[in-house]
Amino acid sequence: MRQIVKIGDKEYSLKSSAYTQFKYRNDTGKKLLDDVQKITKMNQLDQEEQISQMEDVIDVILRMAYIMILEADEKQVGTYDEFLKSIDGLFDNTEWIQEVIKLAAAPISGGIQKDPGTK
Numbered sequence: 001m002r003q004i005v006k007i008g009d010k011e012y013s014l015k016s017s018a019y020t021q022f023k024y025r026n027d028t029g030k031k032l033l034d035d036v037q038k039i040t041k042m043n044q045l046d047q048e049e050q051i052s053q054m055e056d057v058i059d060v061i062l063r064m065a066y067i068m069i070l071e072a073d074e075k076q077v078g079t080y081d082e083f084l085k086s087i088d089g090l091f092d093n094t095e096w097i098q099e100v101i102k103l104a105a106a107p108i109s110g111g112i113q114k115d116p117g118t119k
Contacts, residue, residue, distance in 0.1 A: 001106050002072060007065060007096045008087040014065065015072035016103045023067050024104075035060045036105050058090075061097055064104045 002015045024032040039057055042050055066083050069076050077083040 014068035
């Protein structure tokens with residue numbers, strides 16, 4: 001599945017497939033769906049716990065996004081560090097966070113509603 005996602009002030013094409021979970025594990029040493037579950041359970045934590053885990057959660061979501069951006073088209077970004085440096089206004093709009101999570105889990109969870117303009 002492909003989707004255009006705006007992160008900060010830039011739009012990226014992201015692709016999620018069965019390969020995504022294997023690439024994520026190879027690059028991070030973690031299981032993609034385990035990290036998706038941790039993120040979705042954040043709402044169950046009290047505010048102090050949410051704040052203490054926020055940095056890790058944002059890192060996980062950005063790594064998911066980066067891997068799916070590479071999968072869609074490696075020419076969109078350079079290294080992970082270059083990708084991070086290129087993002088301005090990361091929290092100007094936070095809709096991208098839910099879009100990345102849904103797209104990352106889509107090949108295993110049965111899919112997401114696709115935007116008519118995506119392939």
